[in-house]
Amino acid sequence: MATATTEIAAIPRPFRIAASSRIPVVRLGELWAYRELLYFFVWRDVKVRYKQTAIGAAWAILQPFLSMIVFSLFFGRLAKLSTNGLPYPIFYYCALLPWSYFAGALQSATNTIVEHQRLITKIYFPRLVLPISAVLSGLVDFAIAFVMLIAMMLYYKVTPGKGLLLLPGLILLALLTALAFGLWLSALNAVYRDVRYAVPFMIQFWMFVSPVAYSASLVPERWRWIYGLNPMAGVVEGFRWALTDHAHAPGPLLWASACGVVFTLLGGVFYFRRMEGTLADVV
Amino acid sequence: MSPAIHVEGLGKRYHIGQRPRYLALRDRLAAALRAPARVWKSRFNGATPRNEIWALRDIDFEVKQGEVVGVIGRNGAGKTTLLKLLSRVTEPSTGWAEISGSVGSLLEVGTGFHPELTGRENIYLNGAILGMGRREIARKFDDIVGFSEVVEFLDTPLKHYSTGMQMRLAFAVAAHFEPQILLVDEVLAVGDLAFQKKCLGKMDEVARGGRTIIFVSHQMNQIRRLCNRAIWIDRGRVREDGPVAQVVSSYETAMARGGNVEQEHRDLEDKTRFVKWQIAGLPEGTAHQLDSLGEVTIHFDLQLNQALQRGHHGIALFSGGRELIWGRAIDNLRLEPGLHRISYTFPCLPLRPGPYFWQVSLWENGNCFDAWDCLPQMIVATPNFQHPRDEWSGILNIPSQVRVSQLDGVECTNRAKAHGAS
Numbered sequence: 041m042a043t044a045t046t047e048i049a050a051i052p053r054p055f056r057i058a059a060s061s062r063i064p065v066v067r068l069g070e071l072w073a074y075r076e077l078l079y080f081f082v083w084r085d086v087k088v089r090y091k092q093t094a095i096g097a098a099w100a101i102l103q104p105f106l107s108m109i110v111f112s113l114f115f116g117r118l119a120k121l122s123t124n125g126l127p128y129p130i131f132y133y134c135a136l137l138p139w140s141y142f143a144g145a146l147q148s149a150t151n152t153i154v155e156h157q158r159l160i161t162k163i164y165f166p167r168l169v170l171p172i173s174a175v176l177s178g179l180v181d182f183a184i185a186f187v188m189l190i191a192m193m194l195y196y197k198v199t200p201g202k203g204l205l206l207l208p209g210l211i212l213l214a215l216l217t218a219l220a221f222g223l224w225l226s227a228l229n230a231v232y233r234d235v236r237y238a239v240p241f242m243i244q245f246w247m248f249v250s251p252v253a254y255s256a257s258l259v260p261e262r263w264r265w266i267y268g269l270n271p272m273a274g275v276v277e278g279f280r281w282a283l284t285d286h287a288h289a290p291g292p293l294l295w296a297s298a299c300g301v302v303f304t305l306l307g308g309v310f311y312f313r314r315m316e317g318t319l320a321d322v323v
Numbered sequence: 324m325s326p327a328i329h330v331e332g333l334g335k336r337y338h339i340g341q342r343p344r345y346l347a348l349r350d351r352l353a354a355a356l357r358a359p360a361r362v363w364k365s366r367f368n369g370a371t372p373r374n375e376i377w378a379l380r381d382i383d384f385e386v387k388q389g390e391v392v393g394v395i396g397r398n399g400a401g402k403t404t405l406l407k408l409l410s411r412v413t414e415p416s417t418g419w420a421e422i423s424g425s426v427g428s429l430l431e432v433g434t435g436f437h438p439e440l441t442g443r444e445n446i447y448l449n450g451a452i453l454g455m456g457r458r459e460i461a462r463k464f465d466d467i468v469g470f471s472e473v474v475e476f477l478d479t480p481l482k483h484y485s486t487g488m489q490m491r492l493a494f495a496v497a498a499h500f501e502p503q504i505l506l507v508d509e510v511l512a513v514g515d516l517a518f519q520k521k522c523l524g525k526m527d528e529v530a531r532g533g534r535t536i537i538f539v540s541h542q543m544n545q546i547r548r549l550c551n552r553a554i555w556i557d558r559g560r561v562r563e564d565g566p567v568a569q570v571v572s573s574y575e576t577a578m579a580r581g582g583n584v585e586q587e588h589r590d591l592e593d594k595t596r597f598v599k600w601q602i603a604g605l606p607e608g609t610a611h612q613l614d615s616l617g618e619v620t621i622h623f624d625l626q627l628n629q630a631l632q633r634g635h636h637g638i639a640l641f642s643g644g645r646e647l648i649w650g651r652a653i654d655n656l657r658l659e660p661g662l663h664r665i666s667y668t669f670p671c672l673p674l675r676p677g678p679y680f681w682q683v684s685l686w687e688n689g690n691c692f693d694a695w696d697c698l699p700q701m702i703v704a705t706p707n708f709q710h711p712r713d714e715w716s717g718i719l720n721i722p723s724q725v726r727v728s729q730l731d732g733v734e735c736t737n738r739a740k741a742h743g744a745s
Contacts, residue, residue: 054325054423057409057419059416087444160412161412165454
């Protein structure tokens with residue numbers, strides 16, 4: 041529909057507007073037609089984020105970097121948690137990198153529908169564009185923070201193993217996890233504003249059940265399978281493994297949590313699509 | 324050729340009363356704990372009818388390719404809801420509509436403008452939100468900038484623009500948006516007359532270009548000028564559909580008689596109500612257009628079917644954007660039954676040019692006899708005294724004197740009547 045505006049002469053196929061059926065249909069073609077809008081939303085988010093800030097994009101590095109210092113100091117130097125021989129800064133930064141991305145992406149995906157209330161009540165576009173652009177725009181910060189990691193690895197002379205090839209897959213998993221939960225939470229947040237207040241707490245809680253501050257090997261073997269149900273556990277430990285070759289290789293549990301994420305994502309998409317038609321009335 | 328728009332049985336139902344503007348999850352949980360049976364029942368019975376309101380009901384019509392249709396009706400009649408359904412902002416509760424062609428909607432101008440971004444960036448963002456592709460925007464970019472007259476501020480963040488400049492930029496993008504089917508909601512009602520004319524001219528051009536347009540407006544002169552057909556929507560239903568002259572004139576007649584849509588079904592003599600309003604001393608045809616900044620008297624005629632002992636009368640003036648500008652109330656009115664005229668005299672009404680509307684009401688002991696959004700609207704067509712760049716800032720249009728003098732030494736007086744007054 042959107043692209044048709046550029047080719048006025050095209051003979052249009054009638055489009056039918058009616059109350060949607062109980063089983064929502066995901067119009068992937070339409071989403072594709074709106075890819076330029078998706079691009080513009082991401083572009084705007086990135087552009088606006090660091091406008092009128094003194095240090096600009098350095099914020100993207102500062103957040104995980106400062107957390108890394110605090111973690112290294114308290115969990116490392118003082119509590120002397122095991123890192124399987126990795127220097128503390130690398131150990132924590134590797135984990136904080138995907139974690140900060142995930143936390144930020146989930147938070148902004150949750151708020152995106154409410155934040156675009158005016159837009160939603162005034163104009164049509166597939167609403168899925170909003171949470172998708174929210175999780176995508178976080179990737180820019182992630183990339184900036186990643187540069188810092190490379191510098192640190194050079195400094196500490198840590199070399200990645202062949203697990204590095206799996207890193208894109210792990211990033212994708214983190215993105216899909218944020219999107220899957222973001223879809224549920226953003227639609228819920230449009231109807232129930234409590235969600236907005238619950239999410240920061242949820243994210244904090246989530247961090248403690250993910251191996252960010254400690255190594256997954258701390259978890260007793262027989263509880264690992266429950267632990268693996270948390271997809272971010274797989275992502276965070278997987279990051280350490282892919283980048284440093286010092287942690288445990290992610291086992292079949294990573295695949296299990298990937299499947300879990302796909303199911304959550306499908307559920308989220310369907311729930312979101314069901315809400316979509318009347319989002320403008322409730323938001 | 325297939326029609327551009329085909330609508331059948333279209334309806335939109337809103338639930339009111341039983342739900343606040345938004346819910347808190349804890350309220351819902353608490354309600355479920357307190358009365359599980361009721362929550363359970365309401366899930367299955369649906370909402371009770373008295374909590375429902377049909378913003379639109381059983382709408383049928385067809386719009387041919389290239390037709391320009393005006394949608395008219397009172398505030399809250401369902402015009403905007405119709406546009407929201409056709410533009411897919413929200414889904415209908417019943418019925419369907421079939422649309423052949425790309426649809427673009429302008430329910431608001433400047434949708435999605437971001438204050439931190441520059442004018443240039445906002446043109447791209449707003450264009451994309453409306454549905455234009457990046458290449459299309461790039462092609463039209465120079466035209467848009469030319470139309471907006473803000474070329475020197477293109478790389479300034481939008482937050483430093485005056486309201487007027489923001490509006491102009493928004494209009495410029497909207498005016499260059501060219502879908503096959505265009506849905507427009509009252510967006511031309513804001514702004515000064517000169518820029519409105521420019522936008523109307525552009526709309527004329529678009530209409531003559533063979534595009535299909537559905538145009539909602541309260542300004543009958545705009546409807547008459549742009550449209551060849553009008554649909555009058557009243558309380559969510561189509562009341563009349565036909566050639567523009569015929570529908571508009573029957574709408575205006577009905578509104579001038581008091582604006583109450585049910586009047587035909589009631590015994591007219593029996594009803595206490597305001598029957599008409601006019602500006603004193605003007606011929607019948609132009610009695611709702613204010614051209615002077617001098618003293619002005621406005622009459623409101625009231626049909627009273629019973630004696631009032633402690634009547635309460637209120638009056639308010641709203642801008643086209645529904646902003647309250649002025650209000651006044653009078654207590655303890657003693658009136659005999661019959662036709663009365665309430666006249667208000669103002670030394671002047673220094674309002675910015677544009678549409679306004681009066682609201683008058685009559686009460687006794689908390690009982691409302693009538694509350695009328697006076698129709699037609701009052702069009703203020705006085706000369707604009709503001710600087711042409713800032714015609715959108717503020718409500719008042721006051722002739723003022725400016726005096727600039729140097730305080731240290733040489734007297735250098737620069738007296739000028741306010742801009743444009745001569």
